[in-house]
Amino acid sequence: MTYIVDKDNVDVRLDRFLRKNCINNSMSEIYSSIRKGYVKINSKKKKENYRLKLEDEIYISNLDFKLVKNKEISNNIDKNLIFYEDSDLLIIDKPKGIAIHKGTDNDKGLAEILNVDFANRLDKKTSGLVIAAKNKKTLREITKLIRENKIIKKYKVKCISNNKYKVGDSFVIENKLEETDKKVIVSNKGKISKTKYNVLDIKDNIITLEAILYTGRKHQIRVQLANVGLSIIGDDKYGNYKKEDELELECYYLEFNGKVFEKK
Incomplete structure (x- = not known):
């Protein structure tokens, strides 16, 4: 059979495209078919690491090829969840208490409810802006930006004040964080983690911080602040709070590809 490459499969490696479809x-059968010329691109043999180009003609024989269709976004999506939308992208304003993906404590997450692929994630108790892609090409592009730390993410955080800071102060926490079975810990065995914190407000002994991520480790803000005596209000994992308490952590700002998304 013959398949014409569309925009969703541009720049995908030939072997990965075949593995998916x-x-x-088996992978050994796929590699064998590529080497023996049962798979050709524009009537020519290519290596398994060839990256597909728009409108490449792929001839496939000797393999059971069935094109896996892209997801269709649910028509029942709550419009209040959509912060921004275009032909390739969705910025979702995730409420507290809803997981991005299904897991042990929930049968469905936002990904399953909306039928979209998320490029990044927020913890179940964290609210705010999160990026979803409408097609595989956009998903790959956004994932690459995240991997290269080219997406600016800012959070608003509320903690009980430790009386060490005043409004207008800024400080940077840079340490190493290691994932263990139960939680993330500060450890010399971990990966470098860096965040800048700006003090926005102090009222009734509650300090409001802006957190700007330089790296994106799991639970980075939560662990770093708890480690300096500023555990986030409602954090039952790294602070003295109950599981049902609301976590005062929100991603309010994203910036990438020249676009700014900001919750006022």
Whole structure:
């Protein structure tokens, strides 16, 4: 059979494209077919690491090829969740208490409810802006930006004040964080984690901080602040709070590809 490459599969490696769409074939069968010329691009043999180009003609024989269709976004999506939308992208304003993906404590997450692929994630108790892609090409592009730390993410955080800071102060926490079975800990065995914190407000012994991420480790803000005596209000994992308490942590700002998304 013949397949013409569309925009969703541009820059995908040939072997990965076949692995996704030839689910009844082993990788050894796929590699063998590529080497023996049962798979050709524009009538020519290519190596398995060839990256597909728009409108490449892929000839496939000797493999059970069935094109896996892209997800169709649910028509029942709550419009209040959509912060921004265009032909390729969705910025979702995630409420507190809803997980991004299904897991042990929930049968469905936002990804399953909306039928979209998220490029990044927020913890179940964290609210705010999160990026979803409408197609695989956009998903790959956003994932690459995240991997290269080219997406600016800012959070608003509320903690009980430790009386060390005043409004207008700024400080940077840079340490190493390690994932263990139960939680993330500060450890020399971990990965470098860096965040800048700006003091926005102090009222009734509650300090409001802006957190600007330089790295994106799991639970980074939560662990760093708890480690300096500023555990986030409602954090039952790294602070003295109950599981049902609301976590005062929100991603309010995203910036990438020349676009700014900000909750006022």
